Amino acid sequence: MNIYGDRGNVLCLTRRCRERGIEAEVNELGAGETLTDGAHHLIFMGGAQDREQQRVVADLRRTKGPALLEAADAGTVILAVCGAYQLFGTHYVAASGERLEGLGLFDCWTEHPGPADDRLIGNVVATLAEPAIPTSSRDGGHPFTMVGFENHGGRTHLGAAAQPLAHVRSGYGNNGKDGTEGARRNNAFGTYIHGSLLPKNPAFADMLIALALGVDELAPLDDEIENAAHTAALRLVGRLR
């Protein structure tokens, strides 16, 4: 699924690996294809429209689900943005009241309040709840803030076993009420932030790469342009609408 510039996330991961001489190969997994056990260091899934999400939900649960859950338990890095994040929760209650079972990778669930309620749309700034590991770009970059854009009708609520990925400083996050943004389980991360998320959050991107490789440090990159985009997005906070 790809709707809100999610391609940028994949471009970012491969580019930041390549610049460091780390070989990276991208496999696209379509409907009906399953994960090969242990073949991937990092798994990414983006968002889609409701219609397309319904189309993938069955495939996700039946075909890819068991392997994804195993991968998450084994510490494989997983990033799920927006629609994928919703599908990775335990269930989704549609505006009609219909209940769709999710993958249950994260202990969270989402409900759509119905078309009369506003979608949660706007720029987001959030602070990472707990950095997974130290990374080399922490000093030069902005390791604890994540910037981007959110656009979702569903409100996500974290269960008792779930950790939030981040705390919202500006924007709505999971549900616009409790200040949480996204969810985390082991090395699996779910978030509503797109925009694309990773190119302008280089420290977060590097954290995913370092986790995937099982290293503490990555060679620093020239992130002047990345940091300028990050800082520009930070400045949007408090801007008159």
Place this chain on the structure above:
Amino acid sequence: MNPRTSIAIGAGKLTGAASRLFGRGGGTAIAGLTALRIEPGLVATLAAHIERGSVLVTGTNGKTTTTSMLDAIAREAGTGTFTNPSGSNLMRGIATALAGEAGLTGDLRNPDRLGVFEVDEATVPEAARALAPRTVVFTNLFRDQLDRYGEVDTVAEIWRAALRELPDTTAIVLNVDDPAVASLAEDARGPVVGYGVEDTNVASDAELGLDHAADYRFCIGCGAELAYDAAFYGHVGHWRCGACGRARPVPDVAATSVRLTPQHSTVTLTHNGHDLTVALPLAGLYNVQNALAAATAAFALGFEADAIGRALIAFAPAFGRQERFDVDGREVIVYLAKNPTGLNQVLRTITTDNLPDYFLMFLNDGIQDGRDISWIWDADYELLRAETRSVVVSGTRAEELVLRLKYADIAATLERDTERALAAALESTPRGETLYVIPTYTAMLDVRELLARRASKRPFWEAAS
């Protein structure tokens, strides 16, 4: 008549005049807005007097150009028109257009005219109710301003509901190459006229497949992935569903031969076995499709092929849509681009000549541009890599665009101020070369005004010939 109508028309005229007088814009929206506040039913009241009825043009891309072409065709055929000013496509824009032509008694001046109105995607139901159009044209449906409309499917549903309410006399003009638009035929109560590009020479390379920005990859009927015998751009092409057999309908008006150059296009339109070949002074397959949409609507309205051909050959670009300026011996072309599909078309058009390119790009995130700028990550800036000599980037979200270009291995200079950015871009462009300006909507308004001020009265490329 209702005295509110008179007050609304008068107040609208006054506000529009005041807005122009105090330099706060062309008065295109504010006049209609004021009039509608006083009399919400004003458009319906006035439209009832339009003797030749109305046509509505909607869709994600190509609305303004198609409307402008259809307007030109009608005038060429000797039919006067009522039309809304470029881009002012909400009810207030239509109200401005009609109130400006109305007397205080609620009568329209020279009512023996055709209404040709561009309509915002989400305004279609309201406009259709108020105007009871003879014809509605749907150009295409792509992701655009998702922060404003929600999802692409939301727009499709709005259109379907509007179609079900229209009388069975309203002709529906559909782009059959767009599976989302073609499927609207099922909800149309009146006659459906399809248009499409038959010449597959202009399809993109088969091995490339669909663009990253394809929004309708799946069959609307059964959900299976669509197959393409020819893919033009986005999800537009010769599509079919292998699972349920649903496929692109045969178009009633077809572009049977298309030749594209970076400056203009030649297209043969075939309708009822007759060919009409037009040299269109606009580049890009998307403009061929705009001409096709306008011609199809014109045929549906009963205009003759001769008038259609003459109007299209002499067509002057709409505001900011391939508009050209001559600035200090440099040709400057403004290509409005506000969503990934539109931008990809622009990039492809510019790069068809394999000549060095100079750019000034803007990324604004105002409400009219769309707050969400993530779409630039779905556009194929990589197309520019080989030919780009210089890029100046400006706008409220310039940093993000500089970053996107870095990912395409294109170095860019950031200059926030519009005037200084234009000056820097002109300086980087050698005399005799072309500077391509690619702004989002609000940036287009600003840069266009600067260009109009700096441009020579007579373009050098005309003076030279």
